[in-house]
Amino acid sequence: MAAPYRRNVIAGLVGLAACGFGAPAVWANQPVKKSIAKPTPLPKSKLVFLDPGHGGRDPGALGVRGTQEKVVVMAIARELQRDLQVGGRYRVLLTRASDSFVALRERVARAQAAKADLFLSLHADSHPDSDVRGASVYTLSEDASDREAAALAARENRADAVVSGVRLADQPDNVARTLVAMSQRGTVNDSRRLADTIVRTFGSSGVRLLPRTHRQAGFAVLTSPDIPAALVELGYLSNPQDEKLLTVRQHQIALARALRASVDAHFGAGIATRKA
Numbered sequence: 001m002a003a004p005y006r007r008n009v010i011a012g013l014v015g016l017a018a019c020g021f022g023a024p025a026v027w028a029n030q031p032v033k034k035s036i037a038k039p040t041p042l043p044k045s046k047l048v049f050l051d052p053g054h055g056g057r058d059p060g061a062l063g064v065r066g067t068q069e070k071v072v073v074m075a076i077a078r079e080l081q082r083d084l085q086v087g088g089r090y091r092v093l094l095t096r097a098s099d100s101f102v103a104l105r106e107r108v109a110r111a112q113a114a115k116a117d118l119f120l121s122l123h124a125d126s127h128p129d130s131d132v133r134g135a136s137v138y139t140l141s142e143d144a145s146d147r148e149a150a151a152l153a154a155r156e157n158r159a160d161a162v163v164s165g166v167r168l169a170d171q172p173d174n175v176a177r178t179l180v181a182m183s184q185r186g187t188v189n190d191s192r193r194l195a196d197t198i199v200r201t202f203g204s205s206g207v208r209l210l211p212r213t214h215r216q217a218g219f220a221v222l223t224s225p226d227i228p229a230a231l232v233e234l235g236y237l238s239n240p241q242d243e244k245l246l247t248v249r250q251h252q253i254a255l256a257r258a259l260r261a262s263v264d265a266h267f268g269a270g271i272a273t274r275k276a
């Protein structure tokens, strides 16, 4: 389900819960408002949140030649930010703008507070076997998703939670649970579509891929209930060839281009679905 459609369904659900079912009698007594034609607003640019992994006291993975993950992912995030901002179709914010430590849940909270439309976490991997190389893309696993939904819908966690624009604290238990479940399920589906798009784009751009490229895990940065999110491992710093490539400017630019094309395809597909 595309996000805007999901939001409408959720808004409808809350509307029904809020007014009960005796509401039409009240509506009948409402004065009829004159409709005033408003100019159609310009389409809002999408807000893309980029999350360069690690930072500050946490260098992330270390390459055999001493390359630090936090440095290469920041370089690629900056390149992608520049790329996405060209043409004004996207606004782009970073979860960390400098070499600073930001906790994982805080990264998600920043994207939620800014009402991001998409969340992309950028990392580079490490493996005990130095032959292992290639990129991979992660989305939130089913188990982790169910755990998050249950935790968010739990009464004690609802105080400040807003899902699809609705404050959970104002809702009865059953509505809060339904809202979170619907939102989370739709978001996971959107995230998987996004991940498959990145895998395809990387493949056609000549980026070397790990077998079973799209994987699922319980990464904390992927737990937003209403922002499609993927975590991209751009290569292995434990592999000498990948380490070299990740520090080469041309390769960083190529990765950023492929990610920009994936973001374009993701939102392009969303627009096509809505028109259909």
Ligand SMILES: [Zn+2]
Pocket (backbone or CB within 6 Å): 053, 054, 060, 061, 069, 123, 124, 125
């Ligand atoms: Zn990492």
